[in-house]
Amino acid sequence: MPDDMTMKAGERTPVPATPQTGETAPRPAVTTPRGPHTLIAENSFTSAPRRDPEIVRRILEDPRMHDHRDGFQSCIQCGICTSGCPAARFTEYSPRETARRALEGDESLLTDDAIWYCFSCYTCQSRCPRGNSVAVINQIVRSLQVEIGSGRRHVEMFAQWCAAFYDKGMGGNPHLMFPGVSEAWGEQWLESMDRLLEVREKLGLGDLYPPRNVVAEVQTIMEETGFKERLAAVRGDGPSAHGGDSILASR
Ligand code: SF4
Ligand code: SF4
Numbered sequence: 001m002p003d004d005m006t007m008k009a010g011e012r013t014p015v016p017a018t019p020q021t022g023e024t025a026p027r028p029a030v031t032t033p034r035g036p037h038t039l040i041a042e043n044s045f046t047s048a049p050r051r052d053p054e055i056v057r058r059i060l061e062d063p064r065m066h067d068h069r070d071g072f073q074s075c076i077q078c079g080i081c082t083s084g085c086p087a088a089r090f091t092e093y094s095p096r097e098t099a100r101r102a103l104e105g106d107e108s109l110l111t112d113d114a115i116w117y118c119f120s121c122y123t124c125q126s127r128c129p130r131g132n133s134v135a136v137i138n139q140i141v142r143s144l145q146v147e148i149g150s151g152r153r154h155v156e157m158f159a160q161w162c163a164a165f166y167d168k169g170m171g172g173n174p175h176l177m178f179p180g181v182s183e184a185w186g187e188q189w190l191e192s193m194d195r196l197l198e199v200r201e202k203l204g205l206g207d208l209y210p211p212r213n214v215v216a217e218v219q220t221i222m223e224e225t226g227f228k229e230r231l232a233a234v235r236g237d238g239p240s241a242h243g244g245d246s247i248l249a250s251r
Helices: 036-046 053-061 069-073 086-090 095-104 107-111 113-117 123-127 134-148 152-168 179-185 187-194 196-203 212-224 227-234
Strands: none
Touching: 053 069, 053 095, 053 107, 053 134, 069 095, 095 107, 095 134, 107 134, 113 134, 123 134, 134 152, 134 227, 152 212, 152 227, 179 187, 187 196, 212 227
């Protein structure tokens, strides 16, 4: 049937042919609308997730969850997190869905690219009536994705910056690692970066980087927390961030 908006004056709406006795009227094609709600329905009803209790355990045991463990386990699926989430507004990502799937240990989280749309603004955490933090859950699930390899492509562009952080106790100058970004910032910025040490010396600001004892402390933290191993895995220098005892590595 033509669209009413495109019909010209004087045109009549075509009448569909009446099926003859014994004929079956053709069924109209059913089109399923796609969107966040379709995704929720698919996740909730049409495909039971494979569940891995280790995912729940790793989230609960992570130190970053120390203020949010009760909230994580008592999420009421109110959706307040999603209603204020800037990432959910423009993508298929849903913090409420993430909270539910994480609590269920849904394995599909380990390969879900949508969690990388979160940019850690913490709006969800500040608004959650139960004290849950999807922002932190995302950080942990991302770590698990990096650990098993599915998320490495999301972070490998930062590997050089992280290596500089380990070597010097702070990240290096962006133009040494992200040439595209420095081009966007312009020639004047590039020139100031090239003269950075000279300008600092003139202003009496001292060394750009922390002293060796501070660097050693930073390195200890990065080693104890598994950061160095994870970095090696991302750069292809190591087999896995957590070795063979990880349930995620054994998948
Ligand atoms: S706001 Fe909190 S309680 Fe509500 S759905 Fe999100 S995580 Fe769950
Ligand atoms: S921290 Fe992430 S999940 Fe939470 S509101 Fe911000 S973008 Fe959304």
